[in-house]
Structure formats: C-alpha cells, structure tokens
Amino acid sequence: MLLPAVLVGAGSGLGAVGFRWLIEVFTRALSGHDDYSSAGHADNPYVPWLGPYFVLLAPVVAGALYGPLVYRYAKEARGHGVPEVMYAVARQGGRIPPRVAVVKSLASALCIGGGGSVGREGPIVQIGAALGSTAGSLLRVSEERMRLLVACGAAGGIAATFNAPLAGVFFAMELILRDFTARAFGLVAVSSVTASVIGRAALGDERFLDLAPVNAGHLAAYALYVLLGAVAGAVGVLFTKVLYGVEDLCDSVWHGPEWLRPAAGGIVLGAILLALPEMYGVGYPVLGKAAVGGYAIGFLLVLLVGKIIACSVTIGIGGSGGVFAPSLFVGAMLGSAFGQTMDGLAPGVTGSAMTYSVIGMGAVFAGSARAPITAVVIIYELTGEYGIILPLMIAVVVATGVSHALSRDTVYTAKLRRRGVDLDLTGPAAIEVRAAMGPPPPALAPGTGLREAITAMIEADAGRLPLVDRHGHYAGSVGAPALSRALHEGLPENTPVETVRDHPPALLAGQSLQEALPLLSDSEGGGLPVLDGERLHLVGWVSHRSALLALHPQP
Numbered sequence: 001m002l003l004p005a006v007l008v009g010a011g012s013g014l015g016a017v018g019f020r021w022l023i024e025v026f027t028r029a030l031s032g033h034d035d036y037s038s039a040g041h042a043d044n045p046y047v048p049w050l051g052p053y054f055v056l057l058a059p060v061v062a063g064a065l066y067g068p069l070v071y072r073y074a075k076e077a078r079g080h081g082v083p084e085v086m087y088a089v090a091r092q093g094g095r096i097p098p099r100v101a102v103v104k105s106l107a108s109a110l111c112i113g114g115g116g117s118v119g120r121e122g123p124i125v126q127i128g129a130a131l132g133s134t135a136g137s138l139l140r141v142s143e144e145r146m147r148l149l150v151a152c153g154a155a156g157g158i159a160a161t162f163n164a165p166l167a168g169v170f171f172a173m174e175l176i177l178r179d180f181t182a183r184a185f186g187l188v189a190v191s192s193v194t195a196s197v198i199g200r201a202a203l204g205d206e207r208f209l210d211l212a213p214v215n216a217g218h219l220a221a222y223a224l225y226v227l228l229g230a231v232a233g234a235v236g237v238l239f240t241k242v243l244y245g246v247e248d249l250c251d252s253v254w255h256g257p258e259w260l261r262p263a264a265g266g267i268v269l270g271a272i273l274l275a276l277p278e279m280y281g282v283g284y285p286v287l288g289k290a291a292v293g294g295y296a297i298g299f300l301l302v303l304l305v306g307k308i309i310a311c312s313v314t315i316g317i318g319g320s321g322g323v324f325a326p327s328l329f330v331g332a333m334l335g336s337a338f339g340q341t342m343d344g345l346a347p348g349v350t351g352s353a354m355t356y357s358v359i360g361m362g363a364v365f366a367g368s369a370r371a372p373i374t375a376v377v378i379i380y381e382l383t384g385e386y387g388i389i390l391p392l393m394i395a396v397v398v399a400t401g402v403s404h405a406l407s408r409d410t411v412y413t414a415k416l417r418r419r420g421v422d423l424d425l426t427g428p429a430a431i432e433v434r435a436a437m438g439p440p441p442p443a444l445a446p447g448t449g450l451r452e453a454i455t456a457m458i459e460a461d462a463g464r465l466p467l468v469d470r471h472g473h474y475a476g477s478v479g480a481p482a483l484s485r486a487l488h489e490g491l492p493e494n495t496p497v498e499t500v501r502d503h504p505p506a507l508l509a510g511q512s513l514q515e516a517l518p519l520l521s522d523s524e525g526g527g528l529p530v531l532d533g534e535r536l537h538l539v540g541w542v543s544h545r546s547a548l549l550a551l552h553p554q555p
Contacts, residue, residue, distance in 0.1 A: 001145060001187055005152045008135050009191030012128035012156025013198030019105050019124055020161065020203070026113025027281060030058045036115070037278050038285035055115060055277065056270035062114020063262030066107040067318060071259035074103035079315060080118070080323045081108075081126035082175065083415040085154060089176055091421065091432070094133055094146035101130035107320040111262075115269060117279045117310035121161060122322020128157030128195075129176070148187055151176045155188045156195030163199060163206070167378035168192035174371045175412065207384050221350050222394060228338050228356060229363050229395035233402030235334055236367020239308050239327060240411040244418065246312035258318065265317025272310050278303055279310040282325050287332045291357040297337045304333035323411055327365045335360020358383055359392050363399040368411040372400045419510065433516050434509035436550035437530045437540030443468045444478070444497055451493035454483055464526025466538055467501055473536045476501040479526045506531045509539060513550060520547060 028034060031054075032044035041052040050057070070077045076084050077100055088096050108123035132153030136146035151172040159168030169192045173180050177188075254261050273279055278286045290300060311326040339356030350356075362379035366372050375396045380389060403410070409417055421432075441462040444453055446469060457465055457480060464479040475498075482500045487493070491500075505519045507530045520528055520542060527543035 001141075001148065002190065004135055004139060004141075004149060005187040005191045006194050008128075008132045008149050008152045009156040009159075009194030010198060011131040011135070012124075012153045012191065013160040013195035013202075015101065015105070015127045015131060016124050016157055016160035016195065016199055017202040019109060019120065019127060022105060022109035023112050023120060023281075026062070026109050028113075030062060030114045031055075031280065035285055036280040037283040038289075039277065041277055052274065052277070055273040055280065056267065059115045059266030059269040059273070060263050061266075062110045062116070063264075063266040063317070063319075066110040066320060067262035068259040069103060070107050070318070070320060071257075074100045076100050077104040077107045077126070077320055078318055079415065080321060080412075081122040082322070082324075083412045085126055085129040085150065085176055086178075086412060087416055087421060088129070088133070089147045089150055090178070091435075093143035094136060094148075094150040096126075096130045096133035096150065098130060098134040098137075101127045101134070104130070104320065108322075111314065111319045111321050112281050114266070115273050115280045116314040116319045116321050117269075117272075117281070117283070117307060117326065118314050118319060118321025118323065119282055119325025119328075120322060121158060121324040123320065124157035124161050125154045125171075125176075125322070128153035128155075147177065148184055151184065151188050152191035155192040159192040159196040160199030160203075162378065162382065163196065163203070164378055164381035165189075165192045165196040167374060167381050168195070170374045170377050171371070174374050175369065207382065220346075222391065224338075224342055224350060224356075225359060225391040225395045226398050228335065228360060229398030230402050231338065232331060232334060232360055232363030232395065233367035233399035234406060235304075235330060236327065236364045236369075236399060236411075237403050237406045239323075239330060239364070239368050240407065240409070240414055242308050243312045243315060243323065243411065244414055246309075247316040250313075250316035250318075254317075262318040265313070269310065269313050269317065269319075272306070272313060276302070276306045276310070279306050283307070283329055284325070287329050290332045290336045291354055291361075293336060293340065293353050293357075295336070297340050300333045300337040300340075304330055304337070307333070323368070324365070327368045327411070328361045331361035331364030332357050333360075334364060355388060355391070358385070358388055359395045362392050363395040366396040367399040367403040370400055370403055370410045372396045421510075431513040431550055432509065433507050433511045433513055433530055433542060434540070436513050436516070436547045437507075437509065437542045438546045440529065440538040440541040441465050443538065446470055446475075446496075446498065448497045449494040450483055450486055450491060450497060450500070453478060453497045454480075454487075457483070462526065464504075466529055466541075467497065468538075474506070474529060474531055474538050476503045477526075477529060478502070504528055506535060507542060508535075513547065516542060517547065520544060 032046050033039045043051050044054040047054050104123050104126050129150045132149035136149040154176045155168035155172035158171045159165040169189050172188050307329050336357035339353030342350040362375040366375040441460045443466045464477050466477045467475045469475045478497050478501045486500045507516050507528050527541050530540035532539050
C-alpha cells in the first residue's frame with residue numbers, strides 16, 4: 001500500500017495545482033481580475049460598458065455552463081463535496097466514480113470563478129478522494145484498502161491547497177475515516193507529504209497568513225478566549241442552519257429543470273455581489289485584511305453576515321464549492337470584531353485583535369464541523385505561530401462543546417441526515433435497503449389467471465410475484481400461499497390473479513435495513529417490493545437471502 005499511497009498523494013497534489021489554475025483562469029475570464037473580492041466595485045475590463053454591474057451576469061454565465069455539466073455527468077459534484085466522500089467511505093466501500101474528479105474540477109472552478117462565494121478545499125477533497133478511489137479500483141484492492149486510498153486522496157488535497165501536511169492528515173482521519181489507527185495514519189501521512197511537496201514546488205512555500213508575532217495577552221484574557229469560543233460555536237451552528245435553510249427555500253421556490261437552476265439563481269447571487277463585492281469567490285484577500293485589523297467593527301459584522309448568506313445562496317442554487325473556507329472567513333470576521341470590541345473595553349489586557357481573528361477562524365470551523373484536532377492543527381500550520389496554541393485550544397474545545405449542545409449535526413453530517421443517512425449507526429441500522437435488494441421478479445400483467453400465475457412463480461423460483469396495472473405501475477403482489485388456497489377452495493384456474501392479490505408493505509431504497517427486517521419476517525417468505533420515491537414503479541426486491549447477504553457479505 002505504500003506505493004499506491006505515494007501515487008495517490010502525487011495525483012492529489014497535481015490535482016490541487018491544476019484546480020487552483022482553473023479557478024484563476026475562470027476568475028480572470030469572468031471578472032477580468034485575479035481576485036475580484038479585493039477589487040471593490042471595479043469594472044470588468046473585458047466589458048467596461050457594463051461597469052460594476054457585470055457581477056449580475058457573471059454567476060449566470062457560470063451557472064449556465066456548470067449546471068448542465070453537473071446534471072448530465074455527475075450529480076455528486078453539486079454542493080460542498082465532503083459529505084459525499086464521507087458517505088462513500090462509510091457506506092459504499094470507498095467507491096467514487098472517476099468522472100467525479102473531472103466534473104467537480106470544472107464545475108467548482110466555474111462556480112468560484114463566476115463569483116460563487118464558496119471554498120476550494122471541499123472540491124479538492126472530493127477530487128483527491130475520487131483519484132484515490134480510481135486507483136483502488138484499478139488495483140482491485142479490498143474495501144478496507146479502498147477506504148484508505150480515498151482518505152489518502154482527501155489528505156493530499158488539503159495538504160497541497162493549504163500547504164498544510166499535518167492538517168491534511170488529521171482532516172482525513174477525523175472527518176473522512178472517523179477513526180485513528182497507526183497503519184492508516186502512516187499511509188495517509190505519506191500521501192499528505194507527497195502532495196505537499198508537489199504543491200510547494202508548484203505554488204511556493206509560503207504561509208497562508210503571514211502575521212506578525214502574536215501573544216496570548218494578559219492571563220485574564222483567557223476568560224475572553226473562552227467567551228469567544230462559546231460565541232464562535234453558536235455562530236458555527238448558525239452557519240449550518242442558515243446554509244440548509246436557504247437550500248430548502250431554494251428547493252421550494254424553484255420548479256424548473258435542475259440543470260437551469262444555477263443560472264437562474266445566479267441573478268440573486270449577482271445582486272449580493274453587486275452590493276458586497278467582497279463576497280466574490282473564496283475571498284482570501286478580504287480574510288487576510290480582516291485578520292490584521294483592516295476593517296472597522298461594523299463592516300466586519302456586515303462581512304460576517306454577508307458571507308453566511310452569499311455562501312448559502314451559492315449552495316442553494318446548485319453551486320459547487322466547499323464550506324471550509326467560508327467558515328474560516330466567518331471566524332476571522334467574528335474574531336477581529338470581538339478582539340477590537342474587547343480592546344476598546346479593556347485595553348492592555350486583551351492582547352492584539354489579530355490574535356482573536358486567527359482564533360476565531362479555528363473556533364468557528366470547530367463549531368460547524370466539530371473537528372477540534374483539525375481546527376487546532378490547521379490554524380497553527382496556516383500561521384506558523386506557536387504562541388496562539390493555548391488560547392486556540394481553549395476556544396476550539398469550548399466551541400465544539402457549545403456546538404454539541406446546540407445541534408446534533410455538523411455542517412457535513414446534516415446533509416447526509418437530510419437524506420436519511422446517519423453515519424453513527426452500525427449493524428442493520430447502517431445498511432440501506434438498496435444494498436440488500438436484488439432485481440424484482442417478473443411482474444404479472446392484469447388479467448393473468450391463477451394457473452398461469454403459479455407457472456410463472458415456479459419458473460421464477462419465487463414465493464411472491466408483483467402485479468402491475470395497464471400503465472406498468474406497481475399494483476400489489478400475490479404470494480404462493482394465497483394462490484394455493486384459492487385453487488384449494490375451488491376457484492377456476494382462469495380466475496384473474498387480482499382477486500387474491502394483497503398489498504404487503506413496500507420499501508424504499510433509502511430506508512434502513514433495520515426498519516425492513518421486521519416487515520420481511522412477516523412476508524410469508526416471499527420477500528418485499530422496493531419502490532421508487534413516487535411509489536409507482538418497482539426498482540428492486542428484498543428477499544430473506546439478499547438481506548442475510550447484506551448483513552454478512554460472503555468473502
């Protein structure tokens with residue numbers, strides 16, 4: 001596994017470099033600037049006659065390009081990416097279609113380049129994970145090793161894009177694998193280091209934030225770090241709630257084709273960018289300026305609220321990008337505003353506002369993602385300032401605790417729970433019906449006679465057969481005991497089978513197998529139908545044998 005881990009790390013590093021280049025290309029093409037978030041209300045030099053109003057069109061053009069791309073080739077590329085990787089590792093044996101890497105790269109680069117207020121870290125995690133899964137498929141490794149290669153790809157992506165190899169390792173272990181073992185740590189570390197070396201060779205060996213030396217301040221300031229952690233934890237939860245609330249709102253408002261949704265919603269995003277151009281794209285220059293105290297308290301709060309809304313709208317309209325960077329952005333605004341406020345109230349005690357800004361970044365990320373180890377490590381690697389470790393650890397721990405108290409889910413697991421997936425479940429509760437179902441047996445047409453139905457049942461070697469109506473819709477089923485009783489009671493052999501049909505409980509593919517097992521035990525041995533979301537068409541069939549195989553896979 002050592003050589004595959006190195007190769008996956010190299011692929012992730014190259015993928016991160018290529019992805020950042022794509023973002024720069026599309027940002028320059030659609031805005032006329034290297035990073036429009038720091039350009040104010042500047043004109044686009046390619047369309048100067050539009051003035052600053054070009055931002056109304058940039059998200060529309062980008063959405064018109066990536067919307068059909070995602071809808072047609074890889075629906076998994078929509079959204080922020082990390083939940084899909086977590087689901088693939090926990091429930092799909094680490095299998096991610098190779099096309100996801102290509103589609104995610106193009107879609108996210110177009111979205112960010114067109115003004116989407118999202119991050120590049122979530123996409124690169126999904127891109128690296130897809131590369132790891134593809135490598136595992138080519139090498140025909142076991143599911144356990146496939147999961148490790150997916151984690152290696154995710155770690156490599158974070159390491160290369162942030163120049164933070166340790167953060168890449170802990171991100172993969174804490175959020176993707178959700179487990180710590182010496183073997184997994186070693187392989188993920190090798191991949192992360194490889195990707196980081198490639199990233200540094202191509203992008204330079206510079207820190208994300210180049211700050212002046214910081215200090216923790218007076219001993220009394222530790223009480224303020226606790227307070228900042230509590231506020232940041234609440235803000236992290238608020239970010240998650242607003243994100244999915246806006247997505248629900250967009251779902252209820254939009255009734256057109258999904259491929260057109262990003263372009264249509266781009267008008268709303270463009271209006272936000274026109275009012276607050278600092279929200280254009282990832283916004284790292286704005287974050288850096290806030291970290292060194294470049295904005296007043298009032299404007300910092302405007303930027304904080306603006307980022308939450310702009311990021312939520314970008315995801316809600318079907319955009320493709322991460323929420324990692326937005327959480328850091330929100331944390332920087334919160335921390336800087338908090339530090340400046342406290343410095344005005346207790347000068348000489350609080351320490352520098354820059355310290356609170358950096359700590360706020362880690363605390364809000366911890367509050368939204370509940371990954372405290374990753375939060376501490378990544379802020380240390382981004383700044384290189386060991387002096388913030390103690391207050392950072394305190395704030396992150398408090399933020400994580402407050403987040404636990406206020407919400408069951410994180411910004412990543414909430415997306416999965418909304419689909420009915422709980423990663424904390426094990427055994428039958430963790431297995432979906434889709435994993436236990438097989439193809440449905442041949443359906444009986446309307447008017448089929450009893451004798452003909454028995455013949456069909458014998459040929460299919462099934463104890464129960466589904467019925468369909470003249471439109472091909474599911475219309476119940478008939479079991480062997482019911483057919484036997486009907487003939488024993490003297491009903492003519494040509495009696496329509498509809499006279500003895502019944503309607504056993506129908507399952508949905510996304511249901512938990514734990515919910516299906518009691519229903520299956522009462523099905524007289526014939527199995528149960530699995531229907532589509534509209535409960536009109538058969539998509540599969542669960543038998544006792546298929547359920548047992550799902551619970552205890554054969555080697």
